[in-house]
Amino acid sequence: MNPKTKEWRDGVLSVIMRDMNKNNGPYKAHHKFKWIILDGDVDPEWIESLNTVMDDNKVLTLVSQERIPLTPEMRLILEVAHLKNATPATVSRGGVLFVNDSDVGWKPFFDSWLAKYKDPKTGDTLAENAFILALSTYINDQFLDDLRHKSHIAPVCDMACVQSLTCIIDKLYQNLHTVKPQYDHLKKLREEGNEEAIKNIFDGFFIFAAMWAYGGSLDEDKLSFSNGFKSVSKIKFPDVGQCFDYYFSPIEGIWVHWENAVSPMNKDFEGLFSNLVVPTAETTRQRYLLDIHVSARKGMIYVGSAGTGKTTIIMDYFSTLDKEVMLNASINFNSFTDSKALQVVVES
């Protein structure tokens, strides 16, 4: 975006603007709207080069003394999260559309997601009803408000939570239909017409997804979150431990401690002793969540202080993947890594 100033080379923006202005390339004279969308944080370093474009001069002045005027159909749209770094000179030059969190919110997203289950052909009205009920039971305003006052290790927004919520539920739902024992169980319940039990499964899915989606990023307040969550949950948690210590078993319809899911240690491990990973309840549940997100092709972020096993868990997970299907590359970052260096690594 920044034109290189030392020796003049056209940047992305100046090329696009010139093409729009001269109707080169993909831009045609009959186009009634030509928008340039600038997505990302505003930084005075580059935004002020646009000062002359943004005010009434409507001319982009390049360091090479070239001047590119804005034609009447051209518009600049900047999409930013905040203007903390922008100077008043910049702010006063543009119109502002402020989108409040509550203007659109996350409910439409949830509705879109639910619509999938509403579809008469492929849908599952039972699941839809169960999820709607669960949403109103667990994720109410009071809950969200409390959550906002708890301390998170990384900043989160409601939308992100809802996205992980739906992502986890989708995967659980999919597992229910693809994993043999689970599907057999579901079929049996369907044949019996035992709707209550099926609803119970979906309710469990929702609770499991919600506790990780909303509680996953908590640090010190995990305990109070867990207590609150355990008390509202319709499927009762065992009294011992936090809600995060359990996973939902659809076949039995109850909460099972992660310790029961730990796979035995690989005693015949032949690599370096330091590379040996002993599975525990913690690594098992982290792997499970990692697996959910990877199979949904979603990114994940692990935040924690040094030595908490972030790398170990992820590398251990990667080592179990099929190398033919998934490749991994670790990239170490430091303050000198720039976008170019990253691009080189990613492309290689």
Add this chain to the structure above:
Amino acid sequence: MNYLSMAQIFMGLSQTGSWGCFDEFNRISIEVLSVVSTQVKYVLDAIKEIKTNPAKSTFLFFEEEISLKVTVGFFITMNPGYAGRTELPENLKALFRSCAMVVPNIVLICENMLMSEGFATARELSKKFMCLYNLAKNLLSKQIHYDWGLRAVKSVLRQAGGLKRAEPDVAEDLILMRGLRDFNWPKIVVEDRMIFLGLIYDLFPGIQADAQVDKNLEDVCRTVTKTAGLQAEEGFILKCVQLAEILVVRHCCFIIGNPGCAKTAIWETLSKANTY
């Protein structure tokens, strides 16, 4: 900007004897500025020399003999103390006389602009206008994207002028009120909405004006949203239409909001609606 391109500018100005105005001068990095001060000094010294010795008409500018017309002049405009700006070095400051600029009396500007846009009761309206902006500045929460300065005043006035010409028979205060409300509405955050509306209704008592909405565009937006598999919520459609309204009057627009609050979806919907 590097010192070589600055040297080019100085050479050009000195040879033609024209005046140069350097806007946002303190955005030049400090390394370049220190060279610039020497360059300015060279030209100023040469002017002095030629004035005392009229026979001479050239001077040595960085090892190049160039002609000089004594009418040459340099001016700087800048906003001190912003992020990303440097402080001018002392030796450069010494070469220019500084002059503090005072915020102009906006009421007068506003009155004149209203008059030129065709408002007959400009004096009264301009008072109300500025009263609203002053109150808004003080009473609403301090958001960094709020701007109640001269530039914002100008764009509202221009828009109000457009409204006035579109409907010359409608009462003037109604037009101005509608302009003020609809122009500022998109950027008011939820907490300030009631306060802002209260201010407007207090200043223009007894006036009820419905927002003018482009029903056609709204419907198209709704269809586009549904085809994209999204939920056509009222709030979402409203923001799309507001964006369209802003883009009519401004050629540059910020869409501000927290992550995941549908910023991208808004402009994508509108762009699809425009080409629908």
